Amino acid sequence: xxxxxxxxxxxxxARITTDDxxxxxxxxxxxxxxxxxxxxxxxxxxxxxxxxxxGALRSYTVDKEGTEHVVQLVVExxxxxxxxxxxxxxxxxxxxxxxxxSEVLLLAHHDLEMLYEQIPQLERFxxxxxxxxxxxxxxxxxxxxxEHAEERYQQLIKEHPHIAARIPLIYIASYLGIxxxxxxxxxxxxxx
Amino acid sequence: xxxxxxxxxxxxxARITTDDxxxxxxxxxxxxxxxxxxxxxxxxxxxxxxxxxxGALRSYTVDKEGTEHVVQLVVExxxxxxxxxxxxxxxxxxxxxxxxxSEVLLLAHHDLEMLYEQIPQLERFxxxxxxxxxxxxxxxxxxxxxEHAEERYQQLIKEHPHIAARIPLIYIASYLGIxxxxxxxxxxxxxx
DNA sequence: AAATCGACTTGATGTATGTTAAGTAAAATT
DNA sequence: AATTTTACTTAACATACATCAAGTCGATTT
Numbered sequence: 001x002x003x004x005x006x007x008x009x010x011x012x013x014a015r016i017t018t019d020d021x022x023x024x025x026x027x028x029x030x031x032x033x034x035x036x037x038x039x040x041x042x043x044x045x046x047x048x049x050x051x052x053x054x055g056a057l058r059s060y061t062v063d064k065e066g067t068e069h070v071v072q073l074v075v076e077x078x079x080x081x082x083x084x085x086x087x088x089x090x091x092x093x094x095x096x097x098x099x100x101x102s103e104v105l106l107l108a109h110h111d112l113e114m115l116y117e118q119i120p121q122l123e124r125f126x127x128x129x130x131x132x133x134x135x136x137x138x139x140x141x142x143x144x145x146x147e148h149a150e151e152r153y154q155q156l157i158k159e160h161p162h163i164a165a166r167i168p169l170i171y172i173a174s175y176l177g178i179x180x181x182x183x184x185x186x187x188x189x190x191x192x
Numbered sequence: 193x194x195x196x197x198x199x200x201x202x203x204x205x206a207r208i209t210t211d212d213x214x215x216x217x218x219x220x221x222x223x224x225x226x227x228x229x230x231x232x233x234x235x236x237x238x239x240x241x242x243x244x245x246x247g248a249l250r251s252y253t254v255d256k257e258g259t260e261h262v263v264q265l266v267v268e269x270x271x272x273x274x275x276x277x278x279x280x281x282x283x284x285x286x287x288x289x290x291x292x293x294s295e296v297l298l299l300a301h302h303d304l305e306m307l308y309e310q311i312p313q314l315e316r317f318x319x320x321x322x323x324x325x326x327x328x329x330x331x332x333x334x335x336x337x338x339e340h341a342e343e344r345y346q347q348l349i350k351e352h353p354h355i356a357a358r359i360p361l362i363y364i365a366s367y368l369g370i371x372x373x374x375x376x377x378x379x380x381x382x383x384x
Numbered sequence: 385a386a387a388t389c390g391a392c393t394t395g396a397t398g399t400a401t402g403t404t405a406a407g408t409a410a411a412a413t414t
Numbered sequence: 415a416a417t418t419t420t421a422c423t424t425a426a427c428a429t430a431c432a433t434c435a436a437g438t439c440g441a442t443t444t
Contacts, residue, residue, distance in 0.1 A: 035412095036420095063338040071330060084327045120312045123319055130322035134329065135276045138263060141333045145369040146255040148400070168421060177337040182401055184423055228390095340430070360391065374431055376393055 001025070006051055006105060009077055013132075014125035023118065027111040033057070033098040040096040046085035048106040052076050055102025058171050059094050070174040073099075073167055079129065080104075099167060149178045150186050193217070198243055198297060201269055205324075206317035215310065219303040225249070225290040232288040238277035240298040244268050247294025250363050251286050262366035265291075265355055271321065272296075291359060341370045342378050 001007060001018070002025055010016040016024070030053075033039050039057065040046055050057075052074055059072040059080055071094060074080040085092025089109055116123045143152050153176060157164045164172065173183035193199060193210070194217055202208040208216070222245075225231050231249065232238055242249075244266055251264040251272055263286060266272040277284025281301055308315045335344050345368060349356045356364065365375035 061334055061338070067338065069334060069337050071334060083323065084331070087323060087327070116316070120315070123312070123315055124308070127315055127319035127322060130319060130326050131275065131279060134322050134326045135279070137326065137329050137333065139276070141329065141336070142253055142261060142263065144333070144336065145261050146253070146259065150400095170421065178400095179402060180422070181403085181424085185401090188423080362391065370430095371432060372392070373394085373433085377431095380393080 002028070003051075003053060003105060005053055005077055009051070010122070010125050013128035014121040016119070016121055016125070020119045020121065024107075024115060024122065027107060027115065029106045031104050031106055033102045033104065035098050035101050038095060038097050039104065040082060040092075040094065042093045042095050043091050044085070045089055046082040046092050046094075047089075048108055049079060049081040049083075049086055049112070050096070051105040051107070052078055052080060053103045053105060055104075056099040056167060057096055057102055057104075058099055058167075058175075059096045060174065061093055062095070068174060069177075070171050073163055073171060073175050075162065075166070099171065144177055149176055149182060150190070152176055153183065153186055154190070194220070195243075195245060195297060197245055197269055201243070202314070202317050205320035206313040208311070208313055208317070212311045212313065216299075216307060216314065219299060219307065221298045223296050223298055225294045225296065227290055227293050230287060230289050231296065232274060232284075232286065234285045234287050235283050236277070237281055238274040238284050238286075239281075240300055241271060241273040241275075241278055241304070242288070243271055243297040243299070245295045245297060247296075248291040248359060249288055249294055249296075250291055250359075250367075251288045252366065253285055254287070260366060261369075262363050265359055265363060265367050267354065267358070291363065336369055341368055341374060342382070344368055345375065345378055346382070 001021070006025075006028075007016070007018075007021050010021070010024075031039070033055070039050065040059075042062065054076055056073070056075045057080055058070050058074070059082065060068045060070045062068055072080055080096060082092040082094035082096070085094065086109060112122075116126075143155065147155075153172075156172070156176070169183055169187075170180045173180045176183065178186075193213070198217075198220075199208070199210075199213050202213070202216075223231070225247070231242065232251075234254065246268055248265070248267045249272055250262050250266070251274065252260045252262045254260055264272055272288060274284040274286035274288070277286065278301060304314075308318075335347065339347075345364075348364070348368070361375055361379075362372045365372045368375065370378075
C-alpha cells in the first residue's frame with residue numbers, strides 16, 4: 001500500500017476494501033510542490049482532484065481589482081481542488097499554491113468517473129465528502145453574514161487551532177474575508 | 193407516476209428507470225404548506241429532505257441578536273432542507289418557511305439510506321446534487337467577499353430573474369447579506 | 385369597513401472594516 | 415554576507431453598509 005493516509009481517509013465515510021483500494025491506487029500519481037509554487041493556475045482546466053499527504057496549500061481567486069481571496073486552506077489528509085473546473089472539465093478561475101513544501105496525490109477526472117462505475121463505495125465516499133463540505137461552507141458563509149470578523153477568528157482558532165497556528169496571517173485574513181491589517185488589529189486586541 | 197417533476201429532476205444528473213422511480217415514489221409523502229407557515233423549526237431534528245413541487249420557500253437562521261439570515265431561496269423543482277440536521281439526525285438551527293402557498297414531497301432519512309443501497313443511481317444523483325450545490329455556494333460566498341452588494345444583486349437578477357421578480361425584497365436582501373433598507377436604496381439607484 | 389400587519393421607502397447618523405502609508409524584522413534568494 | 419522579498423504591525427483617514435426613526439401603501443384579518 002502506497003498511501004495508508006488515503007486508505008484511512010476513504011474509510012472514514014465509506015467501506016473501501018484493500019482490493020478496491022489497490023484499483024484506486026493504480027490510478028494515482030504523486031506530485032511534490034515547493035513552497036509558493038503553483039499546483040493549478042486560473043485559466044487551466046483542472047484535470048485532477050488532489051489529496052494532500054504532506055504540507056499545506058491554499059486555493060484562491062483573484063478579483064478584478066487584483067485582490068486575492070482564499071477559498072480553501074488545507075493541510076495533510078484533506079482534499080483540495082477547483083471542483084467547478086474539474087466537474088465541467090473547462091477552464092477554471094481558481095489558483096492552488098503550496099504554503100509549505102507539500103506532497104499531493106493526483107486523481108484524474110476520467111479515472112474517477114471510471115472508478116465510480118466500478119466501485120460504488122467510492123461514489124458513497126464522495127457523496128459524503130461533498131455533503132460535509134457543503135454543510136461546512138454553509139455554516140462558514142452564515143457566520144460571515146451574522147458575526148463580526150473577531151468572532152469568526154476566535155471560532156477558527158477554536159475549531160482549527162493547527163490551521164491558525166501554522167498558516168501565515170495574511171492567508172487567514174483573506175480566508176476570513178478581511179485585510180491583514182484588520183486581522184493584525186483584532187489579534188492585538190485579543191492577545192494584550 | 194405521481195410526480196413527473198421529480199422524475200425529470202432525478203434524471204437530470206442520473207439515470208433513474210421508471211421501475212426504480214416507482215420504488216422511490218413508494219417512500220414519498222406530500223405536504224401542503226400555507227404562506228408564512230413553517231415546514232421546519234430550529235431545534236427540530238430534520239427527518240426529511242424536501243422537493244418543492246409548487247410554490248416558494250426560504251430556509252433561514254436566527255442569530256443571537258434575533259436577526260434572520262436567509263440561507264436558501266427555493267422555488268418549484270428544487271430541493272430544500274437542513275442538511276446538517278438531516279445527515280446527523282440531531283437538532284438543527286435552521287427554519288424553513290413557505291413564502292407562497294406550497295406543495296412539497298418528503299423523503300425520510302432512513303428511507304433515503306435504504307434507497308442508496310438499493311439504487312446506486314440515486315446515490316449518483318445526490319453526489320452530483322451536493323457537488324453542484326457546493327460549487328454554487330462557493331461562488332456565492334466568494335462574490336460576497338469580493339463584490340459590493342449592488343453587483344451581487346445585479347448578478348442575482350441576471351442569473352435568477354424569476355427569484356428576483358417573485359420573492360419579496362426583504363428575503364432577497366437577507367439572502368444578499370444586507371438590510372432591506374440597503375437593498376431599497378440600491379434598487380432606487382439602479383432603476384431611476 | 386375598520387384595524388392590523390407586511391412590504392417597502394427615505395433620511396440622519398453610526399461603525400466595522402477598508403485604504404493608504406510607513407515602518408520593523410525575519411526569511412529567502414543572490 | 416548582502417539584498418530582496420515576505421510577514422507582520424501601527425496610525426490616520428475613508429466608505430459601504432448598518433441602525434434608528436418615521437412614514438406610505440396595499441394585503442390580510444377581524
